[in-house]
Amino acid sequence: MELDRNLLQKLNLSESAEKELNGTLDRFPPLIIDRCLTRAKGELINTLTADFGGGGRPVNAETITMPRRVGHGPRPTRVATTAVRVLYRALVSSLEPTLPDESRRSENWDRFHHFDEEHDKNYLVHADIAACYEYIDHGHLQDELLTQSMNLDSTRAVTKILNEVMGSNRGLPQMHWASDRLGDAYLDILVRYLRRHGIEAIRYVDDIKAGADSWDGALQVVELTAEAARRLGLALSADKTRILRRATMDSQRESERELFSHYFEKALGESESDGDVFVLAGPYGELLEVDRQEPEPMSGSDFNNAIREAFWSLTTDWYFYEQTEDTLPEEEREKHRQLQQWLLPAVGAVSLHSKRLSENVLSQWAFKDPSAIRSIVTYLLQRADSAEFANENPWPTMELLLNKSRRSPWSLIWLLHGAGRLALKYPSDERAKKVRKWTQDQMFDNMYEIVRAEAAWASACFGNLTSSVLTRLYRDASPLTQAALAAAMTRQGTIENAVRKAVHGDGPLNRKAIEWAEGF
Secondary structure, X not given: OOOOHHHHHHOOHHHHHHHHHOOOOOOOOOOHHHHOOOOOHHHHHHHHHHHHHHHOOOOOEEXXXXXXXXOOOEEEEEEEOHHHHHHHHHHHHHHHHHOOOOOOOHHHHHHHHHHHHHOOOOEEEEEEEOOHHHHOXXXXXXXXXXXXXXXXXXXXXXXXHHHHHHOOOEOOOOOOHHHHHHHHHHHHHHHHHHHHOOOOEEEEOOEEEXXXXXXXXXXXXHHHHHHHHHHOOOOEOOOOOEEEEHHHHHXXXXXXXXXXXXXXXXXXXXXXXXXXXXXXXXXXXOEEEEEEOOOOOOOHHHHHHHHHHHHXXXXXXXXXXXXXXXXOOHHHHHHHHHHHHOHHHHHHHOOOOOOOOOHHHHHHHHHHOHHHHHHHHHHHHXXXXXXXXXXXXXXXXXXXXXXXXXXXXXXXXXXXXHHHHHHHHOOOOHHHHHHHHHHHHHHHHOOOHXXXXXXXXXXXXXXXXOHHHHHHHHHOOOOOOHHHHHHHHHHHOOOOHHHHHHHHOOOHHHHHHHHHHHOO
16 A cells, blocks of 8 residues: 655655554454554554555454344454554544544533433334445445545545445444544435424434434434435345334333333442432443432442442342243343442442452353453452452453353453463462463464464463464464564563574564563
């Protein structure tokens, strides 16, 4: 891929590199391919300028599939080299002032979430675009960006980099800020189409809500939304697009509030609450806010303890229902389903609870919902980082996760991230023997280059990376992971001198990664 050098000089590559190196891809752990380059901002900018400002180097990227929430298929995520992502961010940043408002703002999620309560219609339409980012057409997107920005050079460069990263003329690399902003621009076309037809819709990423006075009116909203999506080469999700009566929504919302209020009152030892408890979860289930309306507010510590105890009891009950699922009456099955929806915020809330969630609870959750692996690994790491729980043994849980979790490459990355972090806490722990062996196996048995790099780093944290294995990995590596392998080599510290010299001499990014690992 080759871009105009004059365009590259106009971009704020320094700011983009800073943000890329100090952030993470959404819902990913900090990747070793990025972490090892946190001191290499200048070298990254020089590299991408040389590679794409006249050199015409190919773009290296890899598809990492990640699980969606329960009941939906895998989500493909294209991960490019750090340098390419810096360039991508800089290009979109140059267009950003002319793009529509960012839909992922927290205040927009709050508005979207509460739209069900605040609109005055009899029906709610909740439409979802099926696999939206995978099918965004680069031609349509370029036309919209050019219309909004009047910046031909940056618009064409964005299209070029998307074609290279995706390997086709469709799709955006998911889990990246720049793609979310381009997605906002693309889907704003759909919202404008609805407004021209008299429909006031609210959008959060690729989810759209609108009210309707009647069933026929709600059906018309669905038809118009489907037509607007078709014009953009998209389609509505048959599974997640639905029409709800206002009375049904009010009943569901009240049922959810009553469920959590029950656990909150139980934690306080009360038979009846003095005020309602409101819990706001984020778009991925993370706990955002808990509030209680009452005549006499509680102290902060008492309130937090009550929330922690409420979520602890909720999680315990969910596991009980899991064990008896086949014999539950229908009313209890509904409660089981509601408890399942609360697990993501619950595990975050109980991470520093005096008692630890059992291996069976965590591994069963990972089996039931593969996307939960992120929250579970984070839970284990938060407890490992707390001096209060320094004597806990996380390795049995890690072993069960290796056996039970469905092995998407995204899940493997999280497990390897967790294993490497825990290895630094317990470097010579014999209880980690099975996890250590599994980590080594990922360097040989895995087809994903990023997974192999994470495995190499985790193995080096265990002290198990050998010269022969590193040599083999490096020979098969592309610029996507070469610097990460240089960091793993340095972390290990026992690699043969000839191999170390060869890797050190293979470019400035390797040398900065080595410098980073030396100070790790």
